[in-house]
Amino acid sequence: MSNEEVCIGVEVSSSAMRAVSVTGNSVGRSATAPIAYSSSVVEQLTAFIERCRTEFGNASKIGVAVPALVGPGRRVVEYSTHIAEFSGLDLASGLGDKDGGRISVFNDANAAAWAEYQIGAGRGARDLFYATLGTGVGGAFILNGEIWMGHGGYAGEFGYVPVREGGERLEDIASSANIIRRTRSRVNQDSTSSLGEIPEGQLTISMIVEAAKAGDDFSQLMLDRTGNYVGIAVASVINLLNIERVIIGGEIMKAGELILEPIIETARKRSFFPAFETTEILPGKLGDDAAAIGAAMLAAIV
Known part of the structure; x- marks a missing residue:
């Protein structure tokens, strides 16, 4: 070009x-x-x-x-x-x-x-895994500087990684719709949360993120739990591939450290430690x- x-x-x-x-x-x-x-x-x-x-x-x-x-x-x-x-x-x-x-x-x-590999959080890496948490939960590999799609072209289905007993997949928990569903189903148990004032059907990811940033304990708890499940799936990638860099994007990542910290901490606990020590886990830089x-x-x- x-x-x-x-x-x-x-x-x-x-x-x-x-x-x-x-x-x-x-x-x-x-x-x-x-x-x-x-x-x-x-x-x-x-x-x-x-x-x-x-x-x-x-x-x-x-x-x-x-x-x-x-x-x-x-x-x-x-x-x-x-x-x-x-x-x-x-x-x-x-x-x-x-x-x-x-x-x-x-x-x-x-x-x-x-994009992240070329001009974002992946610059300088030879190998990386990119995960996106949004309408769905997806992923992609860059290996040796090229997109790697697997034998049949279906590699990177991060949302299908099982993260709970009973077979629940990451997408069942960490897609935008499922984060909202989980938050709505539990918010009435916490009468102090500002999210309880939001009418049925109007709750959004950005509302959860903003409430957490403003100090809403319940919103922070939901981000923490979501991050834990993402961390379990990230550990699977690290353990299998000893990948150089894991980059995570999607609307929920606008919460910053409130979700990145539990992702990293859970991945650390679940990973083979030498592999974890050689992997960077970073938020995407290019946003939407x-x-x-x-x-x-x-x-x-x-």
Whole structure:
């Protein structure tokens, strides 16, 4: 990619679309738009991309990051839990790239991992594992400077790591919806928590984070417990791979040390100590833009 070539990266979540322009390793303009399920998500995404092309400049390539399994040709979404319309769809063609080469589709965790590796918390590492805690819980490996997807292309399913007796997986506990569910089910047991005043159906991750930062003991407890479960899963990665760096992103990480500390402490207790001692556990640096940035960077080189 030349220094002047602009690429656009778009992340599609279950509720919104986020785009950035990227030139080389420099991130430029950004834009967001909500998703309304009263109409086609593909049509909304097509319109959003055209809007970004107008606002950002006519990009040579476009990368789209989705919360889904993506086929090896970087066009077809094999399966999407969170956006059913995408499952089995040649999304690149659906977005107007009939001949191939202009639009590439990537798994969102892989895209975010690549961005963190290039310009974020992963800079300087040769190997890393990236975990994202959001609508779902996902992960991605960078090994020897390349995205590693495993034999069948399904590596990094961090949310499927079992963390409780009875088979509960990390995603059952640490996805945004499940953190909110667990918090709502327990908040009435703590009459002092400010979260108890929030009407049913209106509680959000940002509210939990802000309450914890403001000193709400119950909110801090929920973050601590969530961090403990994430730490159990992180320890599994460390024990199996002795990975150089673990980077954790997602909205809940805006809580900072309130969640990072229990993650690290539990990982320390559960890991083979020499392996833990050679692994760094860090929060992501690129925040909400990580997957969009990575999608643009990957589109530029495929």
